[in-house]
Amino acid sequence: MSKDTDLLEVDDLWVKFPTRTETFEAVRGISFRLGRERLGIVGESGSGKSMTGRAILRLIRKPGIVTANRISLHGQDLMKLTEKQMRNVRGKQISMVMQDPKFSLNPVMTIGDQIVEAYRLHARATRSEAHAKALEMLEAVSIRDPERVFRAYPHEMSGGMGQRIMIAMMLIPDPEILIADEPTSALDVSVQTQVLSIMDRLVQERGMGLIFISHDLNLVSAFCDRVLIMYAGRIVETCRADRLHEAKHPYTRGLLNSLPRLEEPRERLDVLKRDPAWREAASVVDDQ
Amino acid sequence: MNSAPETKGSARQLEAWLLSNTPTSRRHARLGSLYKGWLKLKSNKLAMLGLFILIALVVIAILAPIISPADPFEQNLGNRLKPLGTEGHFLGTDSLGRDLLSRLIYGSQITLYIVALVALIAPVAGLFVGTMAGYLGGWADVVLMRVTDIFLAFPRLVLALAFVAALGAGIENAVIAISLTAWPPYARIARAETLTIRNSDYISAVKLQGAGGLRIIVKHIWPLCISSLIVRVTLDMAGIILAAAGLGFLGLGAQPPSPEWGAMVSEGRKFILDHWWVATVPGLAIFTVSLGFNLLGDGLRDVLDPKDSGDE
Amino acid sequence: MTGLSAKHLNVWFGSGRDRVLAVDDVSFSVASGASFGLVGESGSGKSTILRALTGLAPNWSGEMMVGNEVLQGQRSSAFYKQVQMVFQDPYASLHPRHTVDQMLSETLYLHGVGEIDTHVEKLLDDVGLGNAFRFRYPHQLSGGQRQRVAIARALAPEPEILLLDEPTSALDVSVQAEILNLLTDLRSEHSLTYVMVSHDLAVVGHMCEEIAVMQNGKIVEIMPVADMRSMQAKHDYTQHLLKSSQGYERREFNG
Ligand SMILES: Nc1ncnc2c1ncn2[C@@H]1O[C@H](COP(=O)(O)OP(=O)(O)OP(=O)(O)O)[C@@H](O)[C@H]1O
Ligand SMILES: Nc1ncnc2c1ncn2[C@@H]1O[C@H](COP(=O)(O)OP(=O)(O)OP(=O)(O)O)[C@@H](O)[C@H]1O
Ligand SMILES: [Mg+2]
Ligand SMILES: [Mg+2]
Numbered sequence: 001m002s003k004d005t006d007l008l009e010v011d012d013l014w015v016k017f018p019t020r021t022e023t024f025e026a027v028r029g030i031s032f033r034l035g036r037e038r039l040g041i042v043g044e045s046g047s048g049k050s051m052t053g054r055a056i057l058r059l060i061r062k063p064g065i066v067t068a069n070r071i072s073l074h075g076q077d078l079m080k081l082t083e084k085q086m087r088n089v090r091g092k093q094i095s096m097v098m099q100d101p102k103f104s105l106n107p108v109m110t111i112g113d114q115i116v117e118a119y120r121l122h123a124r125a126t127r128s129e130a131h132a133k134a135l136e137m138l139e140a141v142s143i144r145d146p147e148r149v150f151r152a153y154p155h156e157m158s159g160g161m162g163q164r165i166m167i168a169m170m171l172i173p174d175p176e177i178l179i180a181d182e183p184t185s186a187l188d189v190s191v192q193t194q195v196l197s198i199m200d201r202l203v204q205e206r207g208m209g210l211i212f213i214s215h216d217l218n219l220v221s222a223f224c225d226r227v228l229i230m231y232a233g234r235i236v237e238t239c240r241a242d243r244l245h246e247a248k249h250p251y252t253r254g255l256l257n258s259l260p261r262l263e264e265p266r267e268r269l270d271v272l273k274r275d276p277a278w279r280e281a282a283s284v285v286d287d288q
Numbered sequence: 289m290n291s292a293p294e295t296k297g298s299a300r301q302l303e304a305w306l307l308s309n310t311p312t313s314r315r316h317a318r319l320g321s322l323y324k325g326w327l328k329l330k331s332n333k334l335a336m337l338g339l340f341i342l343i344a345l346v347v348i349a350i351l352a353p354i355i356s357p358a359d360p361f362e363q364n365l366g367n368r369l370k371p372l373g374t375e376g377h378f379l380g381t382d383s384l385g386r387d388l389l390s391r392l393i394y395g396s397q398i399t400l401y402i403v404a405l406v407a408l409i410a411p412v413a414g415l416f417v418g419t420m421a422g423y424l425g426g427w428a429d430v431v432l433m434r435v436t437d438i439f440l441a442f443p444r445l446v447l448a449l450a451f452v453a454a455l456g457a458g459i460e461n462a463v464i465a466i467s468l469t470a471w472p473p474y475a476r477i478a479r480a481e482t483l484t485i486r487n488s489d490y491i492s493a494v495k496l497q498g499a500g501g502l503r504i505i506v507k508h509i510w511p512l513c514i515s516s517l518i519v520r521v522t523l524d525m526a527g528i529i530l531a532a533a534g535l536g537f538l539g540l541g542a543q544p545p546s547p548e549w550g551a552m553v554s555e556g557r558k559f560i561l562d563h564w565w566v567a568t569v570p571g572l573a574i575f576t577v578s579l580g581f582n583l584l585g586d587g588l589r590d591v592l593d594p595k596d597s598g599d600e
Numbered sequence: 601m602t603g604l605s606a607k608h609l610n611v612w613f614g615s616g617r618d619r620v621l622a623v624d625d626v627s628f629s630v631a632s633g634a635s636f637g638l639v640g641e642s643g644s645g646k647s648t649i650l651r652a653l654t655g656l657a658p659n660w661s662g663e664m665m666v667g668n669e670v671l672q673g674q675r676s677s678a679f680y681k682q683v684q685m686v687f688q689d690p691y692a693s694l695h696p697r698h699t700v701d702q703m704l705s706e707t708l709y710l711h712g713v714g715e716i717d718t719h720v721e722k723l724l725d726d727v728g729l730g731n732a733f734r735f736r737y738p739h740q741l742s743g744g745q746r747q748r749v750a751i752a753r754a755l756a757p758e759p760e761i762l763l764l765d766e767p768t769s770a771l772d773v774s775v776q777a778e779i780l781n782l783l784t785d786l787r788s789e790h791s792l793t794y795v796m797v798s799h800d801l802a803v804v805g806h807m808c809e810e811i812a813v814m815q816n817g818k819i820v821e822i823m824p825v826a827d828m829r830s831m832q833a834k835h836d837y838t839q840h841l842l843k844s845s846q847g848y849e850r851r852e853f854n855g
Binding site: 309310311313314317320321488489490492493494495496497498499507508511512 | 655676677681688689695696697706711717732734
Binding site for chain 3: 151189
């Protein structure tokens with residue numbers, strides 16, 4: 001990937017949570033680039049995937065601290081922007097689908113009103129145009145009976161419906177970069193395919209950059225172009241997604257081996273055995 | 289001789305124990321989180337200022353007989369309406385020649401009394417009614433909220449007047465009247481919060497443990513409503529003090545010659561143009577105390593919400 | 601030991617034009633000690649079936665049985681000692697102001713279990729969290745760590761029937777393997793009965809002997825796991841689902 005097609009470049013990113021007695025480092029000095037591509041981030045629970053995504057948007061909650069040499073979007077350093085300028089970046093240039101969809105929705109406002117509001121904030125549309133657009137978005141993420149969902153409240157949605165509504169809302173402002181944190185973890189495979197192909201189309205047709213955070217190794221391997229594998233706040237390996245199954249790092253191999261498989265049933269699944277040396281090894285620099 | 293460094297060392301040990309990230313027992317964890325909460329409050333300068341004001345109020349109220357320079361009830365008509373800084377009357381005197389400073393000091397007792405009682409009765413009643421209505425839903429909700437609406441529909445002072453008229457004049461009755469008129473907004477807030485909480489999975493999860501309604505309301509819903517109520521109560525404090533004053537003014541609250549601050553303001557109003565300090569001094573006192581409550585309340589809200597708390 | 605069953609179960613929400621029939625004439629039965637999978641379209645009523653079984657759905661008709669007991673109205677506390685559920689969304693199922701310890705010890709207390717301290721430690725150990733997490737609040741845990749707390753809470757009363765709503769969808773594969781192994785062990789030790797919802801066919805295939813496929817509120821097919829492995833599905837939707845599970849197919853969009 002040549003440099004001028006880079007949308008985002010992250011250099012030496014740290015996320016720390018200081019307490020009075022010690023400092024917990026959730027992300028420990030990672031660097032990577034994102035072009036107009038689908039970049040997967042995988043890794044075990046607690047390895048810092050979500051924190052990486054949130055740090056790019058500077059959305060780390062208060063005691064947490066983000067430091068980086070540079071997080072540049074088109075050569076503009078996000079670390080140097082004021083909070084007010086950052087608000088313009090969020091949503092308009094970079095959108096993020098959070099891991100906890102229902103918490104990101106307002107519990108006392110109907111789904112329809114929230115989508116309409118999001119849309120009208122972005123495009124100066126009349127109410128009825130926005131209404132039509134909202135229904136169209138809901139249909140696009142294969143929601144049955146969009147009229148009813150439009151009038152419903154978030155708690156009346158199933159887990160997967162909440163996730164799809166969030167995705168629909170994040171795509172409305174037509175962002176240049178979408179950070180999707182476990183966006184399809186609650187979706188059945190067929191709806192998942194439809195949602196993924198929406199994102200896929202945006203990447204291929206509009207040149208959007210996608211950071212796709214997921215646990216699902218098979219999915220990432222099939223859907224993404226490149227993968228970063230994280231462990232304990234560092235990147236331990238990067239590879240082309242379709243080569244994920246040939247990955248060499250014992251951690252990646254361990255993750256792959258612990259997957260259940262439909263074709264070959266097993267009594268027990270392999271469990272990952274962690275080696276303290278992985279934690280200390282320096283972060284791999286993503287130079288592809 | 290070497291006891292000082294030793295206690296210093298053990299104090300540091302105690303602190304390390306309190307701040308441990310891996311508490312070993314429930315008591316340890318509770319003490320630790322209390323201590324962390326205190327540190328958090330302490331780091332908030334404004335909240336500490338609020339706390340300081342309120343502690344000062346309490347101390348003054350307790351020590352009133354000792355520190356007040358004169359008898360707050362002693363009249364001296366020859367000495368009336370003396371300005372600030374008069375010899376022997378630091379804050380001047382009122383229309384009956386009573387020493388304003390002493391009246392202010394004794395008045396702190398009454399103010400504290402009113403504020404403490406109202407702050408205990410109204411939010412608790414509101415919390416109870418609001419969460420019950422929100423959690424139970426159905427006709428219980430309809431009935432409780434209609435009652436709340438009726439209370440809300442009357443202007444506060446008019447309603448309090450009616451109560452006091454029925455119960456008889458006096459501070460206790462004024463407190464009850466004010467509390468009775470102050471709870472409906474709290475009930476509304478608590479109900480609104482309960483409505484968003486009651487459908488959540490974590491409430492369903494305790495239901496699956498066989499927990500009863502009362503337990504769910506008290507142990508699971510209240511903790512989530514309390515922080516917004518505390519903020520609301522501290523914001524309302526000034527209003528409560530003034531409502532007590534209003535009743536006093538109408539002769540239905542604190543009875544003259546009681547040095548209740550609100551009553552002092554309304555007395556002083558008659559002379560506001562020529563003798564501004566008679567109304568302004570107690571007014572400033574009310575303002576300071578309300579500010580104290582506000583600042584502390586704001587700081588407490590941050591501490592009470594573990595999401596934003598600084599501990600890890 | 602107890603199994604469970606449902607006959608002609610309907611569950612609906614709302615009224616008028618907003619009425620949804622979330623579960624539409626569903627019948628199935630799970631033998632004691634068996635493990636039953638529910639898969640299907642998102643929004644097809646899988647979670648609703650579990651909620652109806654535990655008495656969390658207000659409007660329903662039909663018949664539900666646990667053991668020899670027909671379920672109706674309020675469930676008794678004996679019922680909750682027998683049947684427990686793990687909720688789908690670990691971000692929503694833990695009380696935000698309660699520490700892990702408070703949650704687990706309250707559960708133990710409500711079920712009348714003694715020696716709460718040792719039990720809490722053991723539960724945390726069982727789900728692989730350890731004592732360091734005992735006094736944390738949910739916001740100090742990652743998604744996977746939360747789900748393990750939720751599983752520990754469901755295991756606390758030592759139920760005979762566990763209803764698992766996507767127990768591992770928030771977990772990474774290594775923790776998923778640990779949890780699935782744990783669930784397998786628990787089941788063989790205590791001969792538990794499982795009803796497990798998942799959209800991951802490999803997980804359901806690993807855990808369950810029989811699998812019901814749902815679409816739009818209905819069970820369209822109940823198949824033994826062997827049929828699923830060999831991709832022998834009768835219903836069109838099942839075939840479609842099995843086909844999609846073979847992975848995302850790259851497509852070229854020409855822009
Ligand atoms: N407020 C906080 N204070 C201290 N530590 C935190 C805080 N928030 C998160 N962490 C820790 O940061 C680490 C990284 O969390 P993160 O949410 O990025 O994990 P993740 O890779 O997204 O995991 P998952 O796949 O389970 O969602 C975790 O170990 C978590 O416990
Ligand atoms: N409290 C509620 N009020 C109104 N409708 C509801 C409520 N709960 C669920 N529904 C509706 O019932 C239907 C089934 O929801 P359910 O949660 O059972 O789906 P699910 O199969 O678990 O889906 P997912 O895999 O996405 O979690 C959905 O259409 C949903 O909108
Ligand atoms: Mg995460
Ligand atoms: Mg569900």
